Amino acid sequence: xxxxxxxxKNLKQDFNGLKTIKIALLGDSATQFLVQALRATGYEAGYxxxxxxxxxxxxxxxxxxxxxxxxxxxxELVILFHSTxxxxxxxxxxxxxxxxxxxxxxxxEINSLVAAINGQLSTKIIYYxxxxxxxxxxxxxxxxxxxxxxxxxxKLNFEIMKLSTQLTNFYISDLSTIQNLLGHSALFQTSVYIxxxxxxxxxxxxxxxxxxxxxxxxxxxxxxxxVILDLDNTVWGGVIGDDGIENIQIGSLGIGKxxxxxxxxxxxxxxxxIIVAVCSKNTESVAKEPFEKHPDMVLKFxxxxxxxxxxxxxxDNIRLIQSILNIGFxxxxxLDDNPFERNIVRENIPGITVPELxxxxxxxxxxxxxxxxFETVSFSxxxxxxxxxxxVEAQRNVLQxxxxxxxxxxxxxxxxxxxxxxxxxxxxxxxxxxxxxxxxNLRTIRYTESDIELVSNSDNFNTFAFTLEDKFGDNGLICVxxxxxxxxxxxxxxxxxxxxxxxxxxxxxxxxxxxxxFAANNGFRFLVGEYIPxxxxxxxxxxxxxxxxVAMTDNKWLLNLDNFENNKCYINKK
Amino acid sequence: xxxxxILKQVNAIFVDILDNETLVLSDSTxxxxxxxxxxxxxxxxxxxxxxxxxxxxxxxxxQSWNNIGELVDCIASKK
Numbered sequence: 001x002x003x004x005x006x007x008x009k010n011l012k013q014d015f016n017g018l019k020t021i022k023i024a025l026l027g028d029s030a031t032q033f034l035v036q037a038l039r040a041t042g043y044e045a046g047y048x049x050x051x052x053x054x055x056x057x058x059x060x061x062x063x064x065x066x067x068x069x070x071x072x073x074x075x076e077l078v079i080l081f082h083s084t085x086x087x088x089x090x091x092x093x094x095x096x097x098x099x100x101x102x103x104x105x106x107x108x109e110i111n112s113l114v115a116a117i118n119g120q121l122s123t124k125i126i127y128y129x130x131x132x133x134x135x136x137x138x139x140x141x142x143x144x145x146x147x148x149x150x151x152x153x154x155k156l157n158f159e160i161m162k163l164s165t166q167l168t169n170f171y172i173s174d175l176s177t178i179q180n181l182l183g184h185s186a187l188f189q190t191s192v193y194i195x196x197x198x199x200x201x202x203x204x205x206x207x208x209x210x211x212x213x214x215x216x217x218x219x220x221x222x223x224x225x226x227v228i229l230d231l232d233n234t235v236w237g238g239v240i241g242d243d244g245i246e247n248i249q250i251g252s253l254g255i256g257k258x259x260x261x262x263x264x265x266x267x268x269x270x271x272x273x274i275i276v277a278v279c280s281k282n283t284e285s286v287a288k289e290p291f292e293k294h295p296d297m298v299l300k301f302x303x304x305x306x307x308x309x310x311x312x313x314x315x316d317n318i319r320l321i322q323s324i325l326n327i328g329f330x331x332x333x334x335l336d337d338n339p340f341e342r343n344i345v346r347e348n349i350p351g352i353t354v355p356e357l358x359x360x361x362x363x364x365x366x367x368x369x370x371x372x373x374f375e376t377v378s379f380s381x382x383x384x385x386x387x388x389x390x391x392v393e394a395q396r397n398v399l400q401x402x403x404x405x406x407x408x409x410x411x412x413x414x415x416x417x418x419x420x421x422x423x424x425x426x427x428x429x430x431x432x433x434x435x436x437x438x439x440x441n442l443r444t445i446r447y448t449e450s451d452i453e454l455v456s457n458s459d460n461f462n463t464f465a466f467t468l469e470d471k472f473g474d475n476g477l478i479c480v481x482x483x484x485x486x487x488x489x490x491x492x493x494x495x496x497x498x499x500x501x502x503x504x505x506x507x508x509x510x511x512x513x514x515x516x517x518f519a520a521n522n523g524f525r526f527l528v529g530e531y532i533p534x535x536x537x538x539x540x541x542x543x544x545x546x547x548x549x550v551a552m553t554d555n556k557w558l559l560n561l562d563n564f565e566n567n568k569c570y571i572n573k574k
Numbered sequence: 575x576x577x578x579x580i581l582k583q584v585n586a587i588f589v590d591i592l593d594n595e596t597l598v599l600s601d602s603t604x605x606x607x608x609x610x611x612x613x614x615x616x617x618x619x620x621x622x623x624x625x626x627x628x629x630x631x632x633x634x635x636x637q638s639w640n641n642i643g644e645l646v647d648c649i650a651s652k653k
Contacts, residue, residue: 005591005622012593032614194633195617202621 004033004205010040018048021216024075026054026062029083030197037209045213047220056197057086063116071120077216078123079173080113082106083199084130084153091149099147103156107163114167124169124448126215128208129157131179131187168449171215171377178207181370214375221435221446224353224374225327227269228318230336231280231287231309235263235299237361241286251296258362263298265365270303273383274374275325275390277306279317279334281341284309305390314341315348325390326500328438328536333373337361378432382476392473393501410506410570413470417507418574419514422456422463429477430465434497438536441497442529442543460484461494462518466511468502468571478502479511483518486528491519493529496543509567512547516564527559528552575653580627580646587622591615601643627653 025031025038035051042049052073054062059080062070091102098105114125134142135149142148157176164170179187182204189201200208217223232239236259237249249256250263270276276299280287287309291301301307306324308317314336322329330351336342337357346354358367396413422430427449434447447455455461466479479502482495493515498507519527529544531537532555544557547567552558585599592610605611611619620636623629623645629652639645 004618009593033618189621191631191633191636192617192621195620195636196614198617202618 001206001210004037004202007037007040007044007206007209010043011036013043015043015048018043018046019220020048020050021077021220022073022075023049023051023077023079023216024054024070024073025051025079025081026059026070027081027083028057028059028086029081029199030056031081033196033198033202033205034081034200034208037205038212041206041209041213042216045217047213047216049213049216059113063113066120075121075123077126077219078117078121079126079128079212080110081128082110082130084133085193085199087130087153087156088133088135088149091152096147099149100152102149102152103159106156107159110160110163114170118169118450122451122454124171124219125167126171126173126212127160127164128173128175129160131176131184133184171219173208173212173215175208175211178204178211182207211372214372215377218375218377219435219446221438221444223331223376224274224333225331225436226275226277226305226321226325226333227266228277228279228321228332228334229266230334230338230341231278231282233337233361234335234357235259235266235278236290236294236297240290241282245289245294248290248294250290250294255361256296258364260296260298262361262364265368267298267303269374270299270387271384272374272379273386275305275327275386276303277321277325278304278308279314279321280309281311281314282309283311302391303387305387314345318345318349318352324393326439326503378428378435380428380432382429382432385476388473389475389501395472396470407570413472413505413570415468415470415505415571416574417469417510417571418467420465422452422465426465426477427452427456430480433477433480433499434495437497437499438534439500439539440503441534441537442493442540443495443532444497444534444537445495447495455482462491464511464514464518466507466514467574468505468507469574475499475502479507481511481515483515485524488523489525491515491524491527493527496529506567506569506571508543508547509569510571513566513569514573516559516561516566520561525561527561529557529559531555531557575650577646577650580649580653581642583626584623584642584646584649587626588619591619591622599642601641601646603642604640623649629653 025035031053035053039049039051052075054070062068087106091099110127117123117125130153132153138145138148142150145151160172164172187201187204188199192198192201229235237255238247240248250259252260266276288301288307290297291299306321308321310317318334328351329349333353333355334345335355335357342354342356345352353373355368355371357364420426431447431449431452434445456463462483464481465477467477468475478499480495480497481493484492484494486492516527529549531541531543533541545551549557549559581599585597588599589595589597592608592615594609597608605616620631624631627649629649631648635648639648
């Protein structure tokens with residue numbers, strides 16, 4: 001991790017052309033260095049974070065005054081930073097009979113801050129939780145005493161988590177975990193605090209800034225979707241081809257423990273929705289043997305979405321994995337114990353993340369914990385099914401190779417789609433898809449669950465969520481449309497995004513047929529679409545022209561419904 | 575440690591933190607003479623000096639120096 005001094009040099013770089021994000025930071029301690037650290041860390045992630053900093057200790061004044069500079073700034077993101085020190089000061093000043101209400105009172109305060117912000121802005125909020133301070137007034141007995149500061153503090157951190165499960169736009173940045181990692185004396189430096197009123201030490205700033213920027217990056221739809229594993233000395237100890245299945249190290253003895261625990265971690269990632277792929281230099285049958293036969297293997301063959309074991313070079317194999325999964329290299333993490341392989345992958349696959357695994361396998365997990373590679377801002381049931389979806393996709397690929405003609409293949413799939421407006425059951429997945437989809441996304445508008453609720457309750461908008469299933473299985477919700485009535489005759493396609501899992505199935509045609517039907521039944525005569533180019537959505541540059549729209553100006557496209565004829569497709573409405 | 579040595583090392587730390595290659599400090603240099611040396615940067619410099627020399631200043635010391643010479647004396651007293 002770069003030091004604060006090294007980071008600060010970024011502030012002199014050219015921020016032109018970077019994606020700008022307007023952030024308001026409000027703290028009850030001094031935050032000037034944090035602002036610098038955030039902006040400098042944002043630069044490394046490719047963002048121009050334009051940060052408006054509230055004056056010291058002005059949280060309430062800014063938030064509860066509707067005409068404040070805070071609202072005038074119109075932030076896209078709000079960071080609230082209540083410090084443990086100020087909380088302790090408050091506790092110190094209050095009457096002993098109020099000690100045990102400290103946590104509840106703070107929760108009430110947070111609730112009213114969030115309510116006030118939500119009343120004025122449509123924004124996400126990042127809230128720093130509380131690194132622990134033990135004032136040692138009651139010693140260990142504090143744990144047994146509801147009115148102790150320690151008791152209230154721990155209760156508060158827990159209650160904030162509960163609160164965030166209820167507030168869809170409220171996210172916690174876990175400062176407490178950073179203190180666990182660095183230690184209190186590293187997070188907090190008395191001389192800095194006494195002289196500047198800052199509660200974060202200079203050395204801790206890069207860690208706090210990185211964690212915050214990790215969350216922002218995930219909010220903007222950039223996060224890791226896949227982990228690619230080497231096998232020998234990464235997933236198990238030893239070399240399967242040389243040592244044989246009975247001699248590889250895994251299980252409960254010695255260093256085998258480290259590999260077993262590593263596998264449990266990967267399994268949890270898989271269950272969370274991270275795709276697990278294998279890329280190993282091995283003979284395929286030999287590499288698969290432990291997955292099939294070794295009793296101590298935690299990872300099973302079923303957990304692996306794509307299994308590549310051969311003697312080709314790893315960059316080519318990773319490109320192969322990418323072509324099957326159809327996700328960006330920048331959403332992949334490659335784990336390999338061999339520095340040579342790591343370097344060759346790093347040099348040949350731009351964007352992929354290749355952690356510098358420690359030499360000792362016993363250190364793998366502790367090191368990986370510190371990197372926070374798998375930040376996310378959503379989780380849905382669909383995530384847990386993802387591996388299966390990709391395995392099924394691989395089966396479809398095999399079937400497609402048997403058909404000489406695409407029409408026959410599509411017909412044979414027996415595809416059905418359920419079309420529904422947004423509702424409380426599909427909103428989490430709609431929000432998630434809007435955050436995840438980068439390639440097939442015409443305007444790349446990201447919605448949170450609360451945005452989606454606003455849109456679906458508005459009379460101006462019409463919303464459609466599409467599922468797709470076929471004889472191999474259910475792809476779940478894979479396409480989202482938001483239409484906005486511009487006038488009595490014209491519907492604007494505010495959002496058209498689709499999961500790349502269902503490319504080349506005729507889903508685009510089916511989607512258009514569906515929205516044209518809707519438009520015609522409601523008296524509209526024109527559909528207008530727009531393509532907003534990003535670094536990732538080149539794939540849909542000609543989307544509207546392929547569907548028969550006529551080019552207007554500024555990447556806008558027009559479809560006159562009077563001359564529209566339904567596109568042929570092989571998907572039936574469910 | 576020689577006073578001169580200390581001054582040289584302090585100078586190098588200032589150059590790094592302030593990102594100013596041409597900066598030359600002397601005993602009589604004050605915060606007014608150095609661009610960007612404000613109260614915030616001061617604490618950043620202090621922390622870097624503590625780390626560079628492996629020493630700790632007290633909170634009072636940090637606010638007590640009137641010029642670089644006094645800072646160097648303070649460091650010398652701890653080495």
